[in-house]
Amino acid sequence: MQQRKIYLYNTLSRRKEEFVPIHPEHVGMYVCGPTVYGDAHLGHARPAITFDLVFRYLTHLGYKVRYVRNITDVGHLEHDADEGEDKIAKKARLEQLEPMEVAQYYTNRFNAAMASPPASNRTQRGISSSRRNS
Numbered sequence: 001m002q003q004r005k006i007y008l009y010n011t012l013s014r015r016k017e018e019f020v021p022i023h024p025e026h027v028g029m030y031v032c033g034p035t036v037y038g039d040a041h042l043g044h045a046r047p048a049i050t051f052d053l054v055f056r057y058l059t060h061l062g063y064k065v066r067y068v069r070n071i072t073d074v075g076h077l078e079h080d081a082d083e084g085e086d087k088i089a090k091k092a093r094l095e096q097l098e099p100m101e102v103a104q105y106y107t108n109r110f111n112a113a114m115a116s117p118p119a120s121n122r123t124q125r126g127i128s129s130s131r132r133n134s
């Protein structure tokens with residue numbers, strides 16, 4: 001393993017601190033993922049790209065990295081307020097689907113979007129607003 005020191009900003013102490021893994025040579029990353037009630041957007045891509053870079057850099061340094069990203073499928077209320085309707089439940093009601101159908105559909109779309117090459121490298125195609133091949 002390369003002997004490089006990494007310094008990260010600790011929001012709790014409000015200062016840069018040397019990164020020292022809990023278990024030598026192993027790093028665990030748990031990253032919050034998107035709330036999947038609509039298609040992926042730039043706000044979803046930023047953490048995906050940021051933490052992918054962190055993962056790759058730590059791997060480059062020789063760490064064994066376990067990278068986990070969750071998918072939030074319930075519990076986020078409209079406008080991120082403390083009251084109101086759950087975003088997934090609302091989308092399911094409007095689409096006349098089960099909440100897990102909505103979550104699974106947009107989880108698959110998110111994963112595909114994050115795995116796709118940049119749009120500049122693809123042939124431009126029309127986008128269908130239909131979700132089902134009926």
